[in-house]
């Protein structure tokens with residue numbers, strides 16, 4: 624048990640396309656008592672006061688994408704600023720993937736009006752500049768669009784069944800721009816790339832590689 628520190632925990636964002644295995648990756652760390660896991664609050668997006676914002680967004684993006692992303696950003700901010708008793712915190716996605724991947728895509732393909740984009744961007748900029756939420760490490764579950772598209776169909780989350788391969792390809796490119804080409808300077812954390820095309824039987828070895836890097840970095844942070 625590493626001594627809990629009262630300053631910022633070693634913070635890891637787990638990023639990747641839809642169906643890249645983020646929740647599975649996080650669950651792999653469930654057994655470590657020094658790590659707090661914050662999984663994506665999809666159930667909150669599927670039921671806010673009885674409204675399924677995720678379903679509304681997929682059914683009518685032009686009308687609901689702004690509303691959905693505004694609520695996603697609030698739930699991500701809640702997770703970012705939540706106090707953590709453990710020295711390490713793993714979060715599924717972040718306000719950075721919200722802005723650089725999902726909102727960026729909505730702007731690029733005209734799903735939201737430029738004025739709506741400007742509002743979402745101002746919220747992002749304010750949060751980024753005023754609230755200390757930066758990552759110490761980003762784990763990027765890198766996948767091939769066609770493979771995760773098949774997984775999404777098998778996983779059969781009802782709201783996602785109409786998601787076309789082209790959307791997954793667009794999101795893949797935006798993740799690559801951000802995490803491999805590093806086109807956004809606001810999130811400078813080092814990126815650990817995991818080959819998340821591997822299927823469940825083989826992926827545990829790949830996760831174990833990251834385990835060492837995450838825990839070793841975490842010990843460095845806590846001990847220094």
Ligand SMILES: Cc1cc2cn([C@H]3C[C@H](O)[C@@H](CO)O3)c(=O)nc2[nH]1
Pocket residue numbers: 641663665677695699716717718720721722725783
């Ligand atoms: C930060 C962030 C996460 C996130 C997830 N989603 C969608 C993709 C998946 O279908 C579902 C769960 O990740 O929510 C989205 O449209 N916009 C998002 N923004």
